[in-house]
Amino acid sequence: MDKQKTQRELRVVVMGAGMAGILAGIKLREAGFSSVVIYEKAARVGGTWRENTYPGLTCDVPSHAYTYSFEPNPEWSRFLPPGAEVQAYFEHTVAKYGIADLIRFNEEIVGCEYLDGRWHLTMKSGLRDTADIVIAATGVLHHPKLPELKGLASFEGKSFHSSRWDHSVPLDGQRVGVIGNGSTGVQIVSALAGRAAKVSHFQRTAQWIFPVENLHFSDEQKAAFRSDTQLLRDLRNEPTYLSNVERFTNAVLDPESPEIKEIEAIALGHLERSVPDTALRNKLLPDYRIACKRLIYSPDYYKAIQHPDAALVTDGIECVEARGIRTRDGKLHELDLLVLATGFKADQFMRPMNVQGRDGVKLNDVWAKRPRAYLAVAIPQFPNFYMLNGPTGPVGNFSLIDIAEQQWQYVSQLIELVRSGEYREVEATQQALDEYDVARIAAAKKTVFGSGCNSWYLDAEGVPATWPWSQQRFREAMTAPNMDHYTLRA
Structure with missing residues (x-):
């Protein structure tokens, strides 16, 4: 019988129109799925690149590596692209591949429940939908994490989280305090030093800062990129970049490795x-090994923090007062603006939406100890529900677009088992997840992420919530699912 005639018409819902949701939409349309919707809680695509618009925002992955493999971009202005260009790239990709009609904006999913063989979704607006397949592409860095600081509400100046930047607030000539010195805090300080009257960081x-030159691409280079698509593809797979990714990945597996010592010596x-x-x-x-926290790439932070109008404040914060921050040495740092570059709740994923799987099992209960997913993709008791960039996936200073594409290669094969009509449900087994988790946790504790610092890579028990093996092993795992690790129901 003609395979096309045996295919089931599936309804597929994608959660989120960020990088991974856009990828899923494009790939589903290419594969001929006719009933697809992407629910996006905001008014635009882009995910974290839409949310973050702070001064100095820059991607810390080389621009030509931070692209979809099928959509190279000759127009990047710099080696490390500004955030606005990354956002524009995603908007361009949505338009070029014609998937805007799949996206329902301003529709936040609040409930997702598996009943009678289908997923039933409820939006904040009251809209309801049903789906055979759900792809959770909600991302990681989108729920702001606010610090618990005594007196924060009493501050009389302007205050906001870095991902909620208020561009109506003047910066020139202002006294600005920045709390948090991850990549975001470093980039903001670098952008404002010399512009603000005073920047207090x-x-x-302390953070390890790795040197990088953020060079502009010349008009001649961009012309060459436009005329030679293969040149762009070669840049994405440029041997030096790929070898650096492999070197870095191998380095984090062993805190005492020659590679990690070499990287530390450079920094x-x-x-x-x-x-x-x-x-x-x-x-x-x-006072910890390099890469224990996410490594920061910056061409100018050390210069910025030495500017006459910049100050590094290392005395702990006692409280926030009406006029500024008082540190534990008793000093009041008077401020007009307080920026909270304090990161995100990286363990939330699709939560706080209420997700319930087979027989009413709640995701919050399944994840009470830590977020878990088999190979970062599938969750037992949640059939036909798959994640892109889910818990325990690879994280680090490399392109998550590449990771998402590899995961899609894997997930698409699971979806096809249902689409073919061969099976009604595909669900990871509990044994597969448990065995994966035991091995993963044991390996993760031995990586540099578990070597003694506090970072957003750690779960509530201090275990690195990351893929603890090589990139090559991940690529091999994503090539094809091991169906012995899945329950298949016809």
């Missing part, structure tokens, strides 16, 4: 060359 823990040399003042240099020197 409140540092709880330490960068600090020593860039900051001549011994006291300041000591404040900027981390």
Whole structure:
């Protein structure tokens, strides 16, 4: 019988129109799925690149690597692209591949329940939908994490989280305080030093800063990119970049590896060359292994923090007062603007929506100890429900677009088992998840992520919530599902 005639007409719902949701929409349409909808809680696509618009926002992955494999971009302006260009790239991709009609904007999913063999979804607006397949592409960094600071509400100046930047607030000539010194805090300080009257960077823990030159692509280079598509594809798979990713990935597997020591030596040399003042240099020197926290790439932070109108504050914060921040040494740092660059709740994923699987099992209960998913993709008791960039997937200083594409290769094969009519439900087994988790946790504890620092990579028990093996092993795992690890119901 003609395979096309035996295919089931499936309704597929994608959660989120960020990087991974856009990918899913494009791939589903290419595969001929005719009933697809992407529910997006906001008014635009882009995910974290839509949410974040702060001064200095820059992607820390090389621009030509931070693209879909099927959509190279000759127009990147720099080696590390500005956030606005990344957002524009996703908007361009949606338009070019004609998937805007799949997206329902301003529709936040609040409930997703599996009943009678289908997923029943409820939106905040009251809209309801049903689906045979659900793809959770909600991302990781979208629920702001606010610090618990005594007196924060009493501050009389302007205050906001870095992902909720208020562009109506003036910056020139203002006294700005920045709390948080991950990539976001570093980029904001670098952008405002010399522009604001005073920038005070409140540092709880020093960060390793890796040197990078953020060079502009010339008009001649961009012309060459436009005329030679293969050149762009080669840039995405450029051997130096790929070898650096492999080197970095292998380095984090062993905190005592030669690779991690080499990376640390480069960063330490960068600090020593860039900051001549011994006291300041000591404040900027981390006391943990490099890459234990997400490594920061910056061409100018050390220069910025040494600007006459910038200050690194390492005394702990006692409280926030009406006029600014008082540190534990008793000093009041007077401020006009307080920026909370304090990151995101990285363990939420699709929550707080109420997701219930087979027999009413609640995702919040399944994830009470830690977010879990078999190979970061599938959850037992949640049939035909798959995640892109879900818990325990690879994280680090490399392109999550590449990770999502590899995961889609895997997920699409599971979906086809249902589409073919061969099976009604495809669900990861509990045994497969448990065995994966035991092995993953044991390996994760031995990585540099578990070597003694506090980071957003750690779960509530201090275990790195990451893929703890090589990139090559991940690629091999994503090539094809091991069907012995799935329950298949006809």
